[in-house]
Amino acid sequence: MTAQPETVPEAQPSPELPRVLVMIPTYNERENVEWIVGRVRSAQPDAHVLVVDDASPDGTGELADALAAADGHVHVLHRPGKQGLGRAYIDAMRWGMARGFTILVELDADGSHQPEQLGRLLERAGAAQLVLGSRWVAGGAVENWPWYRQAISRAGSAYARFVLRLGVRDVTGGYRAFQASALDKLDLGTVHSHGYAFQVDMLVRAVRAGLTVAEVPITFVERERGASKMSVGIVAEAMLRVTWWAIARNRR
Ligand SMILES: Nc1nc2c(ncn2[C@@H]2O[C@H](COP(=O)(O)OP(=O)(O)OP(=O)(O)O)[C@@H](O)[C@H]2O)c(=O)[nH]1
Numbered sequence: 001m002t003a004q005p006e007t008v009p010e011a012q013p014s015p016e017l018p019r020v021l022v023m024i025p026t027y028n029e030r031e032n033v034e035w036i037v038g039r040v041r042s043a044q045p046d047a048h049v050l051v052v053d054d055a056s057p058d059g060t061g062e063l064a065d066a067l068a069a070a071d072g073h074v075h076v077l078h079r080p081g082k083q084g085l086g087r088a089y090i091d092a093m094r095w096g097m098a099r100g101f102t103i104l105v106e107l108d109a110d111g112s113h114q115p116e117q118l119g120r121l122l123e124r125a126g127a128a129q130l131v132l133g134s135r136w137v138a139g140g141a142v143e144n145w146p147w148y149r150q151a152i153s154r155a156g157s158a159y160a161r162f163v164l165r166l167g168v169r170d171v172t173g174g175y176r177a178f179q180a181s182a183l184d185k186l187d188l189g190t191v192h193s194h195g196y197a198f199q200v201d202m203l204v205r206a207v208r209a210g211l212t213v214a215e216v217p218i219t220f221v222e223r224e225r226g227a228s229k230m231s232v233g234i235v236a237e238a239m240l241r242v243t244w245w246a247i248a249r250n251r252r
Pocket residue numbers: 024025026027028029052053054082083084085088107108109110112222223227228229230
């Protein structure tokens with residue numbers, strides 16, 4: 001008779017269970033970081049949070065460190081200086097993929113993306129490789145945006161959708177859930193876009209790589225605290241890059 005092991009091995013988590021990482025890029029979000037991290041932790045207690053801070057002069061990074069020290073589900077990635085949202089997300093994705101997270105979520109620190117609606121994205125993230133939180137589908141909405149911000153966003157999405165033939169409504173939105181395994185197909189090393197262009201870039205890559213893309217309605221809430229990093233340069237980068245991608249596509 002063979003000897004029986006004395007201790008029962010600990011139950012292993014089922015390989016089907018998703019491991020969710022919510023990536024929150026921050027630059028001077030001192031007034032928001034604790035609030036937003038707390039909301040994510042309450043809304044999705046199993047998910048982990050990664051704050052990606054670009055050496056914010058206002059001390060956001062140190063505040064995030066304190067949150068991480070108090071909560072094993074909170075992590076911080078410090079980057080040496082402000083290099084734009086796109087670079088921050090690429091680093092965060094690599095961090096998450098290296099640690100075995102299976103769903104990687106993009107979420108702004110300023111409260112525009114409500115953690116309480118994350119469940120809607122995660123429900124679809126098993127079947128779809130990329131889930132977009134969408135302001136411009138039925139049931140989607142924007143709160144407290146002046147008419148000109150709505151106009152820029154709607155027009156930008158419509159333009160990019162048309163010239164790039166994307167077939168989704170909200171092209172620039174930044175509330176998204178990616179299956180980590182699908183990110184391998186997007187050649188992250190060649191992404192050089194920074195602001196809204198980063199979101200369009202990732203979507204174009206996803207569509208061209210044949211990923212399954214789903215849109216779910218969200219209510220986007222304008223930031224109440226802290227300063228916006230939106231700039232004419234960010235809008236111009238998006239317009240120019242989208243136009244260039246469209247020209248390059250039609251040449252092929
Ligand atoms: N790490 C990092 N985060 C950034 C950078 N630029 C913006 N962010 C963060 O990215 C998120 C989105 O930036 P926002 O300033 O809210 O830009 P926006 O949502 O386009 O503009 P508003 O709607 O006017 O707020 C926020 O959490 C910012 O703190 C950056 O260069 N590095």
